[in-house]
Amino acid sequence: MSANNYRELYPPIEAYKIEFLEVGDGHTLYVEQSGNPKGKPVVVLHGGPGGGCEPFYRQYFDPSVYRIINFDQRGAGKSTPFASLHCNTTWHLVADIEKIRNHLGISKWLVFGGSWGSTLAIAYAETHPEYVVGLVLRGIFMLRRKELLWFYQEGASFVFPDAWDKYVSPIPLVERGDLISAYHRRLAGENEEEKLKCAHVWTTWEMTTSRLHVDAAAIARAQNDKFALAFARIECHYFVNGGFFREDEQLLKDLHKIKHISNITIVQGRYDMVCPAISAWELYKALDGKPILDIVPDAGHSAKEPGITSKLIEATDRYRTLDY
Numbered sequence: 001m002s003a004n005n006y007r008e009l010y011p012p013i014e015a016y017k018i019e020f021l022e023v024g025d026g027h028t029l030y031v032e033q034s035g036n037p038k039g040k041p042v043v044v045l046h047g048g049p050g051g052g053c054e055p056f057y058r059q060y061f062d063p064s065v066y067r068i069i070n071f072d073q074r075g076a077g078k079s080t081p082f083a084s085l086h087c088n089t090t091w092h093l094v095a096d097i098e099k100i101r102n103h104l105g106i107s108k109w110l111v112f113g114g115s116w117g118s119t120l121a122i123a124y125a126e127t128h129p130e131y132v133v134g135l136v137l138r139g140i141f142m143l144r145r146k147e148l149l150w151f152y153q154e155g156a157s158f159v160f161p162d163a164w165d166k167y168v169s170p171i172p173l174v175e176r177g178d179l180i181s182a183y184h185r186r187l188a189g190e191n192e193e194e195k196l197k198c199a200h201v202w203t204t205w206e207m208t209t210s211r212l213h214v215d216a217a218a219i220a221r222a223q224n225d226k227f228a229l230a231f232a233r234i235e236c237h238y239f240v241n242g243g244f245f246r247e248d249e250q251l252l253k254d255l256h257k258i259k260h261i262s263n264i265t266i267v268q269g270r271y272d273m274v275c276p277a278i279s280a281w282e283l284y285k286a287l288d289g290k291p292i293l294d295i296v297p298d299a300g301h302s303a304k305e306p307g308i309t310s311k312l313i314e315a316t317d318r319y320r321t322l323d324y
Contacts, residue, residue: 052077
């Protein structure tokens with residue numbers, strides 16, 4: 001417990017098992033397990049899409065209680081082929097999660113995801129509600145057009161005009177009426193130099209705006225060629241395709257499929273510029289106000305911000321007592 005009464009991450013741990021699981025379509029996923037091999041399963045869904053899992057993700061869970069499953073989604077992190085857009089959609093990822101669950105012999109699990117990870121968590125739960133005992137969601141993103149326009153076209157630009165100027169700089173003025181499409185043409189194109197330049201700029205925009213206080217380390221990470229390329233290419237691929245949903249409000253309209261799940265926690269930074277709090281509020285209301293909603297007053301988007309970290313750990317500790 002820190003001086004301001006925030007919960008802190010559990011100590012670092014190593015994975016006890018690492019596998020590379022073939023899931024079809026030429027894709028192989030990095031899958032790791034940590035914590036208690038006989039513990040309560042929790043699957044962690046990383047952000048982006050394209051962000052990849054990180055070692056500190058293991059630290060949101062009591063390692064004596066949880067069997068923690070992290071994996072890199074298609075094209076991300078250590079999964080191969082790197083940065084691939086082939087057969088890479090929300091529904092391929094939902095199917096991959098099921099393949100991992102079956103491969104590991106898990107009957108039910110807790111699902112934990114933030115940002116794009118919250119999108120995927122909701123999509124998975126609505127598709128396979130019988131295998132979900134609870135949801136811990138952070139920085140809610142339902143990949144609706146209004147959310148994309150806020151961050152990538154006009155909205156967050158009013159709060160970060162200096163960073164915005166850098167974000168639009170690679171795109172000619174005539175193409176700036178639809179910045180996501182303009183970036184997609186370059187990130188999915190054949191000009192490798194232009195592709196990498198746009199990947200760095202796209203990723204820097206998100207890293208700059210993801211915390212209440214700008215984090216120099218996050219911005220520096222955007223200069224890593226491999227991370228930036230997978231992050232920007234896969235994100236833009238999903239966004240230009242509307243998340244591959246049948247309609248813009250699909251996740252909200254299908255919430256009736258998970259209203260029986262009583263163990264849902266939503267953690268949201270009040271000043272989240274990437275995924276504004278309106279989406280968390282709309283999700284909470286659509287679930288009849290039943291989830292635990294923690295709006296952190298001094299936080300932006302990142303799971304690393306102290307108040308968000310604390311609330312996420314409170315949630316996973318609370319669900320240690322679930323019987324499954």
